[in-house]
Amino acid sequence: MGSDTAPRHPTLADVAARAGVSASTASLAFSGSGPVSDATKERVLAAAAELDYAGPDPRARSLRRGRSGIVGVVLEERVRAAFLDPVKIRTLDGIAEGIAPLGAGLLLFTDAGDGDAPVSIENAPVDAVVLIGCSPRLDASVEALRRRGIPTVAIEGAPGSEIPEITIDNEQATRRGADYLHHLGHRRVGIVTLPFDADRTRGVVTDDLVARATTAVTLERLAGARSVFPDAPAIAAAGSSIEEGREAARPLLDLPAVERPTAIIAQSDLLAAGVIRAAEERGLTVPGDLSVLGFDGIRVDGLQHDLTTLDQPSADKGRAAGEAVVRMLAGEAPESVAFTSTLHIGDTTAAPRTA
Amino acid sequence: MGSDTAPRHPTLADVAARAGVSASTASLAFSGSGPVSDATKERVLAAAAELDYAGPDPRARSLRRGRSGIVGVVLEERVRAAFLDPVKIRTLDGIAEGIAPLGAGLLLFTDAGDGDAPVSIENAPVDAVVLIGCSPRLDASVEALRRRGIPTVAIEGAPGSEIPEITIDNEQATRRGADYLHHLGHRRVGIVTLPFDADRTRGVVTDDLVARATTAVTLERLAGARSVFPDAPAIAAAGSSIEEGREAARPLLDLPAVERPTAIIAQSDLLAAGVIRAAEERGLTVPGDLSVLGFDGIRVDGLQHDLTTLDQPSADKGRAAGEAVVRMLAGEAPESVAFTSTLHIGDTTAAPRTA
DNA sequence: CTGAAAGCGCTTACAG
DNA sequence: CTGAAAGCGCTTACAG
Structure with missing residues (x-):
């Protein structure tokens, strides 16, 4: 117990001192953004090497320069x-x-x-x-x-x-998909949505939930679907995942057959994959008993279908x-x-x- | 053209001045890591709000604290x-x-x-x-x-x-896979490897390339394969991708049928998927005409096979x-x-x- | 509880 | 081409 405890790393000042130049000059030698004689530069670099100096501290540099990179x-x-x-x-x-x-x-x-x-x-x-x-x-x-x-x-x-x-074009794209379902003859359609707000409230989408929504994407895609199917029931998921889609589909798929949607519009491909899984778990076939529309255009790992979806870039x-x-x-x-x-x-x- | 040009953002010093306290106190009010009276703290926070102060600058803070988070x-x-x-x-x-x-x-x-x-x-x-x-x-x-x-x-x-x-366990795992191929009866086996060095040299793996290799994973997996098939020809890819695998498989698959490997050990699943594609492009069936072993245990997008592979965590x-x-x-x-x-x-x- | 002072490590005008 | 000085914005012992 005596002298220095922590083996402090050398600084530019240390290097300058050892090279016998000022800190400014040493700095210039490193940044290369100023006129320094080759001899001096060499001397500075040599001193740095001897001290095992790792180069200018990025924290100091970015404070001084005002940019962090x-x-x-x-x-x-x-x-x-x-x-x-x-x-x-x-x-x-x-x-x-x-x-x-x-x-x-x-x-x-x-x-x-x-x-x-x-x-x-x-x-x-x-x-x-x-x-x-x-x-x-x-x-x-x-x-x-x-x-x-x-x-x-x-x-x-x-x-x-x-x-x-x-x-x-969230709204128009979803409308295009909904139109397609409509042309196929679907009239009873359900919607599985992304979250509406920070709470990621799950469950039936109420007017109240919509009114308090803070997530534009969810609202836009919902509006697109409802512009074709105004009364379509919607269930909100708490995120975009297969498991969330599976859960959200439940209330829609567990309806009596005559009320059950013939098609479900999901606001993401992962949700759509969950909807498909939920349907198949109930013995329903896709697209025979249920049509499913996704959004994103990703390939869903493990999904055996070629999902109908809105392909976004x-x-x-x-x-x-x-x-x-x-x-x-x-x-x-x-x-x-x-x-x-x-x-x-x-x-x-x-x-x-x-x- | 007269006074200040750039609308400088306020600093802690500005806030302190407006609150009528020292910079130290203002700092304490923000960090909460010191004793400050509630009244003072409130005054500082109010001044900050009035000045639209965004909080302590992370660059200065990390220079001073020595940590960036x-x-x-x-x-x-x-x-x-x-x-x-x-x-x-x-x-x-x-x-x-x-x-x-x-x-x-x-x-x-x-x-x-x-x-x-x-x-x-x-x-x-x-x-x-x-x-x-x-x-x-x-x-x-x-x-x-x-x-x-x-x-x-x-x-x-x-x-x-x-x-x-x-x-x-790159080497042991690959050996396990190679052993499995050996037990199946394979004797003519080819290898498609990951890069050996910074240059990502493509092509036949020579002793020289191996000697100069700087990538441990490649060497370890190669050693595992060669411990079972010492003379297996190996082709290096320039990276782990389907396309690279497809390219690397070419020289192995274009050999006359009697010399062509009956199995290929690929050092990644993406490379393996490329090998399979290359095989199928040539009218070879997998695993009928060619067995393919991968490494990683990922699901490869679009691959119609359940790849035999070393599943790593x-x-x-x-x-x-x-x-x-x-x-x-x-x-x-x-x-x-x-x-x-x-x-x-x-x-x-x-x-x-x-x- | 509050303030004055030093300093984190560097870069940048400014002189010379 | 080189150096002395100021300062980037903050935090932290240290006094009081």
Whole structure:
């Protein structure tokens, strides 16, 4: 017990001292952004090597420069949930591609609303942010980022805010799918929806739930379905997963045969896969006894059907968001981008048996 | 043109001034980590609200505190490539789960070797790092992180380094699969491998290539296969993808029928799927004309077969790495973890026709 | 409970 | 080409 305890890592000042130059000069030697003689530069680098100096501290550098070189991606809910959702993965893939010119890192975190977490919307050291997906907390997030002065772009669901949005035609696309079911002869149709709000309330979709909804995507797809089937009963799931779809389908499928829907419109492919599973568990065949329409256009692992669905360009959306970030960071004005989904007719829809 | 141009964001000092307290007190009011009277705290918060202050700057905070609250994940090659690889996705998922107690963000970047990029191994503002997967540049990465004093754990492929490793039984598992093929009666077996080095050299695997290899996983799986089939010809792919597998299978499948392998051992499921596609393009049936063994245990999108493969616990590996990070950050000594893969017998392997 | 001071490690005008 | 100085915005002992 005597001298220094923790073996402190060397700093630029240490390197400068050893090289016999000023800190400014040492800094220049590292950044290369100034006139330094080759001899001096060599001396600094040699000193750094001798001290096992790892290079300028990124924390100090980013404080001083005001930029961190990091682009944030804000996911709703837990980060790991996103890794289980093929749509999110494809979107992330697109973002990574879009921001590639930046050489920036991608910081993933959530808008769980905990501003005290080490990394959150309120305090993440990011130069720009992409908000992904229909988060109920979106308004608060956008506001927090505005206060921080951080360029932001939202993928889906920031209606009314000032930030650029990357969207798809949720309502029109769903209407197109619903129209198709209608043309096939379906009249009793059920809907399985994504969550409406931060609480992710499960169960029958009431007027009240709709009125208090904060998730634009859910509302838009619901409106599209109801524009064709105004009275279609809807059940809200708590998220986009096969299991949630299976649960949500229950009240619809357990109705007496004469009341049971002949078709179900699901707001995501994973939900649709759950609906199909629920139907098959009850001995119903798809599309014989029940037609099922999805949304997304992903391939669902293990699903034996070619799902009829609205194919949306997830990766394109991500890339557009990434490119918007690059533009904003360059001081340009980014623009919102709207993509279009296409109806893919698979083998999970057919005319109803009793048509 | 006169006064201030850029509408500077308010700082803690501004808030303190407006609240009529010192910066120290204002800081305390925000962090909550000190004794401040309720009245003062309220005054500070009110001043902050009036100034639209967004809270302490994370860059300054992390410089001062010495921690960023960010865990880095280093991927080989481009970030977006990882989003296309199911094994990586499952591993990331596991890491996210493992570090959940930290509330930390996950910063994804690559070890592309460009230390001048805004975010790289040399300068990423991270508290700890997980190196994922068999990177040829691993040694350099580990060394850079050691110099920076950043706790590091490697998933696969850091033999000989001082850092904890999360591994699986690559050699033994592959040997188990090869044994199974041998028992089925196969004697002419080909191998399609992952890359051996940073160059990702494609083509016939020569002794020279093996001698210069820097990717442990590739070598271990190769050794496992050759322990059963010492003379098996091997073709290296440039990555783990269906297309690479398809290409790599070509020289093996284009041999005259009497020399053509009756079975191919692929070092990943994606490569195996490519091998199967290549076989079917040539009118060969699997497993009738060719048995195919994979590695990973993922479901390959669009593959009509139930692949015989070595099922490895990717998510578990990620979680173990995340937990190791949490332990290191808590000052505990982490330990290496070795997982075991299991042989899954699907419908892509059978006795050879000429057995 | 509150304030003055130092300092985290670097970069950037500004002189020379 | 090089150096002295200021400051990025905060937090943390240390006094009081």
